[in-house]
Amino acid sequence: MSGGIDSSIAAVLLRRAGWNVEGVFMRNWEAGIESDGDGVSYTTGLSNMNGVSDMNGVSDMNGVSDMNGISDMNGLSNMNGISDMNGVRNIHGASFAGNIRIKNNQKCTIDQEYRDAERVANILKIPLRRVNFVREYWQNVFENVIHEYSRGRTPNPDLLCNREIKFGRLMKWATDHGYQKLATGHYARIHEHNGQKYLAQAADLTKDQSYFLANINVTCLSSVLFPVGGYTKSQIREIAQSVNLGFLLEKPESMGVCFVGKRPRFASFLKEFMVPQPGAVIELETDRVLGMHDGVELYTIGQSLKIGGMPSKMYAVSRKGSTIYVSCNKYLCRGN
Structure with a gap:
């Protein structure tokens, strides 16, 4: 149960059908994990490690606030909550090593979502459990997202999230805790045919999510x-209104990257x-430099670009090193 209308009404419908229902709220994104280093996930209570030269094999450093000047951090596996690592030179084992900048002011709604889920559970008089898959989400979903963007490809995090987290880790958790079924608001x-179950489209094709599953x-x-x-x-909205869950109608529909949410500027x-x-941004047909871009990793093949002075929309059709080649013909798009 995410605190949204669909998972909440899923619980309502299950109770009506006679199921013994319990809710589970997943925490898959940590408010504050906003960094440009990768492969680091969890640090505990240190305030200053300025000038440390070697931290080989450290496994857990939750809450470190300052690690200026560290020269070697080989094999760290868990560094959640670090706010400053200025000057760190070497973090072996990180797939996308860089200066880690943890943003403490991230406007994350995870706590509000839990409160909404708790409110629904109280109204429905069902238990609500909490599970934390932050590390699993980072390692199995988000690292892949960063990797794909770094190669100029546009990933679909929801596909991975559903396979690896919701119907992977959560399914295992449910089985291990003795639950018969896992229900979601998808x-x-x-459908079943000749004894085989198949995934099928929803009745409401405008909301169908079978592709993401x-x-x-x-x-x-x-x-x-x-x-x-x-x-x-519309029927789900009517049910919500009829069971004292009308406040859910006021919530915006969830959009954006699975569990990360919608970002104004991705x-x-x-x-x-x-x-x-x-x-450089170069026109493919003429080799003319049209301008400069601020990061090749931020543009994917097929993406449209607004370039001042050009009479038509341009598309990123190829990359070579840090150079992006563009054309007004989007059908020229190709990989590296």
Whole structure:
């Protein structure tokens, strides 16, 4: 239960069908994990480590606030909450090593979402558990997102998140704790043919999410329920109003990267996790330099670019090093 309308009404529908329902709230993104280093996830209570020369094999440093000048941090596995690592030269084992900048002022809604989920659970009189998959999300989903963007490709984090986290880690957690079924608020359905279960589109095609579930292990389907999949969004809203959950109608629909949320400027968000390489923007057909960009990792093949003075929209069609080649013909798009 995310605190949103769809997962909340899924719980309502399950109770109506006679299921013994318990809610679970997943925390998959940590408010404050906003960095341009990768492969570091968890640090505990130190305030200053200025000038340390070697921290080989350290496994947990939650809450360090200053690590200026450290020269070697080989093998760190867990560094959550670091606010300053200016001058760190070497962090072995990090896939995308860089200056780690943790933003303490991230406007994350995770706590509000939990309060909303708790409010729904109280109204429905069902237990609500909390699970934390922050590290798993970072390692199995977000590292892949950064890697794909660094190569000029546009990933779909929701596909990975559903496979690795919701129907991977959470499914295992549910099984280990003795639950028969895992239900979510996805708009999708499960059909059975000749004893085999298949993922199918939702009744409301305007809200269908079966595409985002396409990569989950098919064996999961025997243990999964999609209660809202047979309803339209308008019907779900009507049900919410009828069961004293009308406050959910005031919440905006969840958008953006799975669990990370919608960002006003996604490129700026990505800069927190990688060191951008600026370079030239060159017209493919003429080799004419049209301008400079602020980071090749922030542009994906096929992306449109606004370039002043050009009569038509331009598209990123190729990359070479830190150079982006553009053309008004988007069908020329190709990889590196």
